[in-house]
Amino acid sequence: MNELLEGLGGALAPLDELMRKMLFLPERASTFAAEVDHLHYFIITLTMISSTGIFLGALLLYAKYRRRAGHRLAEAVHPPAWFEVSILVVPGIFFLLWFFMGFKGFVRMTTPPADAMDVYVMAKKWMWKFSYPDGPNSINVIRVPAHRPVRLLMTSRDVIHSFYVPELRVKEDVLPSRTTQLWFNATTPGRYEILCAEYCGTGHSTMRGVLDVMEPVEFDEWMQTQRMGLASRQDMGGPLNPDDESIGTLAQQGRKAAAELECFKCHSIDGSAHIGPTWLGLYHRNERLTDGREIFVDEAYLTRSMMDPMAEIVAGYAPVMPTFQGRMTAPQTAAIIEYIKSLQDDRIAQQKNPGPVYEPAFKR
């Protein structure tokens, strides 16, 4: 469908624009917005045609067989077999066609590319908080580069919210104490409104953020200034309080949080042996557990081992780590994980941070 329209080139562009205006659809600011809209036109025109068709059919049949004076017996009329079969098969074919066209697009819309830039989103009753892995955090305003895939890892502090930007045709619920993902590749720079689409209480309708899509060059400059600003403010450590506007990259906040929670009493960050396994190069390493199982260290394992350390103890270490369940807030966990991910020894540090491993949608 999409390729077909591109093939026709500009010829259909005015019709495309007319249909979009007629259906009150917002502008298209992401790669898959155009495709969604074209599928939308195909289905809505079919709906309009069939419903007006049936309505006019009914009026036509009424006009033709209007009850004239007197009453004559109705002929015993039996529907031909092809009619009975076709009224089941024809709609069936159309609906299944819609399904296949839709599902193909949906899989692409929900599987983020491996090189997407991560941004952590934290929804809270009636506000949004964004934090970049190695950049600043901000409240209610998120800056993303245009023409680059961006993946949002979203979690909520209380109830279910939903991150929805109409112009990008993206929406995903934000579940409490777990992470859902959403990705997009914004095309046209601009400021787009973020709406909360899942009912979340009194301030549900005022929980609006701004998605600021910037030119890639502009975005990189902005990120640099932010990082430099952070470097100078390196030592102004303050206790990491998730609610106030804290400074420093997420990794640095992770270091502060780790210090605060006395993680360094058992875990070293320079590779030297300690009570617990060292954090240097821990990320993306295969660890052997006491019960012999081999596991791959990723965010899920790091969270689990913080929440319930007794479960998967690395071979050769004593089971002494206390549980942090309930003592750590979600942002602190995310910050510490980010800090552990940033602790690669120099050989590994130069290559680009590969970011978390993306499972394709099907493999659990």
Add this chain to the structure above:
Amino acid sequence: MVAESALLHGSDGELAHGPKLAHHFETMEKQVHAARFGVWVFLGSESLLFAALFGGYSVYRTLNESAFALCSRELNLTMGTLNTLLLITSSFTVALAGYFIHHDKHRASAFMIFLSILMGFGFLIIKGFEWTADFHEGALPGKFFHLEGIPQAGGSQFFSLYFLLTGLHAAHVIIGMGLLAWAMNKVIRRRVSSRYDLPVEVSGLYWHLVDLIWIFLYPLLYLV
């Protein structure tokens, strides 16, 4: 329409007065057939009352398989097995009650129902012991769960489901015993005969359903 008056006065003819033929049914036999079919549809819908809990159980079991296994070992297996045997035997005695009423042995049938009610009480008492033991141990649902050694996520879910499933089942056991008592009263007062044994059959069916649900609960809760 002549047939149905014969129906009322069974061979031994000592029915005090049989069931009233409702005005909207032609024959007594159709009324009984409708009643039985109605009871069966009610049993189908009643068993689906447990569907939400079984759905929750299966989802949380796939999520924390090992936690469920650990929690299931916390439960008192002997009491659980005893309860299962008790319920199966009570189901047997209720079936015998139906058998005796077919042969117009009212006293034997009443005794069988009495045995079943007794076993129902036994089941509830054992359940009571189990629950109090769980209370002391701390194997409590939701936020009260404080059993050490079991991960919080799986543990509180298992025991929430455990108390909900066994609680709902116990409620059905109590309702079942009430129905059985009603049927026993009918048998003793000779309201029923081999021709018309609907009360015994209906309460029997309900009791068998309660036993059926426990047959599934037992392996799911105790033998994880």
Add this chain to the structure above:
Amino acid sequence: MSQPSNVERDEQFLETPPLTEVKVPRRNYLNDGTTVRSWLLTLDHKRIAIMYLVLTMVGFLLGGVFALLIRIKLLTPGPWLFSANAYNRLFTMHGVVMIFLFLIPAIPGVFGNFLLPLMLGAKDVAFPKLNLFSVYLYLAGAALALWGLVHGGADTGWTFYTPYSTTTPAQVVPILLGAFILGFSSIVTGLNFIVTVHTMRAPGLTWFKLPLFVWGIYATAIIQVIATPVLGMVLLLVAVERSFGFGIFDPSRGGDPVLFEHLFWFYSHPAVYIMILPAMGVVSEVVACFSHNRPYGYKVIAYSSLGIAFIGFLGWGHHMFVSGESVFIAGAFSFLTMLVGVFSAAKTFSWVGTMYKGSVDFKTPFAYIVGFLFFFVFGGMTGVAVATLPLDVHWHDTYFIVAHFHFIMVGAAVMAYMAAVHYWFPLMFGKKYSERWGLSGAFFTFVGFVVTFFPQFLLGNEGMPRRYYQYPDHFQVLNVVSTVGSWILAMGVGVTLLTLIYALIAGEPAEKNSWGSRGFEWRADCPPITHNFDTQPVIGPHDGPYSYHLTHGTASEAKHGS
């Protein structure tokens, strides 16, 4: 009483008595005992139907008032008239009252109760006491829900999504228990109807001679009996979690809010088929009667009702495409939802086909049905469109969804309900309503409906989320149009209500079978006697619910001679 031989029995029903002068019918179920006690403890399915009619109409008006208040507030984007909390309670109670107090019990409770025994040639439903018990269950549930409303109401939306519903300080538990009890009233009604259809059919009435309304009610009863217990337990789980802290759905304790959504929608999607299947039954009856023609493809409609009832259980996941469900299962649910759409489409073509070679008479019930056809097809196909995955990502939880389900619930179910009230009005009350006012009421209802809900489709496209107390300014124009539409809709409902009430009080008596229908229910007097038929009706070998091609006909045509 010896069985009359076949031939003799046929004549007895072929000749309808000639049109005698219309006199007040002898005693009928309405004037057979007029003490309040005879009404409150009645076992007569017709009186229970009238009680349901009154109760559900009160529910409908109450829900309508909530809707009007919501629409008035949405005139302006900013805060106005009442607070966000009040707004949240309003739309919650609009949902709860309209769905649990009106849409689910209305057509099965009123027309199922009144017509099923008449259509089956039986004296009453299988379990009359159980039927009365279902009315009192309904009253208890409604009282509990309204008590909850008066004492602060719930602000969770009718969907009660956790963890909001388990943490909000609002009065959620009484409304949950109210809905729980209403669920049992629905189960009991469903059970009663299944047993009635199976065991109370008149002699000679085989399954494929059953009127299509009976098929619709039978399919609905199956859903009521199977799906409602799951809802009852889920609402109980939320109530238990709120009061005793069981933590089944508590996310911090390993609970899964998406599991709640699964269990809730396992009931609530088949519930929309509980609302629409009886409406489809009404449409089949009305279209057949007013085109004096057999339904075009009786078996297609009958089997489609059962198809919707069973396949309808498979599609509930399409409410959760963007709520954290896995991509694979979203695809599976989208596919299964498409299958259900097929049955509705097939029925629609059969209804339109019924008018082919018939003699169509445009009266008020038929006007509602023509409106039903457009709204049902448009609403249904937007439903299938929303089941297409990438579109749902944009449309989920926006006003597009609100417009879709209002097109089905108001455009289809309420229109069919209005058609049913007008069509069976002479049979139920023995009075005639004024055709002119009936049609004008229908006209205003159509115009009001289109002006109210069509703009909401566009609002949804524009991206306005649902349940918004304040909304971004650029949505205001469409919201104003929609609010004006809601006033016209309210006027339409008002006119219809006044017409019917006037007809009840001062309408002239209707002669027997004034629409000339061959339906079995019209063989009883208008209004019928307490036990429906003087002699047990027997259905001859080639007699049927739509035998318009046979020689016998209505009183009017007896005059013209066939």
Add this chain to the structure above:
Amino acid sequence: MSNATTAHAKPPPAFSRYVLVWVALLVLTVVTYSVAHMHRGPFSLLVAMLIACTKATLVGLFFMHLWDEKGLNRIVLLMAAVFLGLMILLDVSDVKTRFAPALPPSVEVPIPER
């Protein structure tokens, strides 16, 4: 008119049949008890469910007289089971194929033998 032959047209079931079914149920309970004590493999749930289903069908067929029952009564419980199985199937397959971090944090602990 529906052929509502009464369930008692045939001779009522023999006493021995009840005893036989009762003994079979007891044996199956012991079997499921002992199977649970063997090694807890991936199939332990499947085996437990199979045994429970056979016990359920035994109770259903003989104690609830479905064996000599006519008409729809037979399929009512079956339909309830089908819809329950359907719901569980779809719920569990959703949880199995969901984006891993979107699942509730679950922790795997080693399971000691009984």
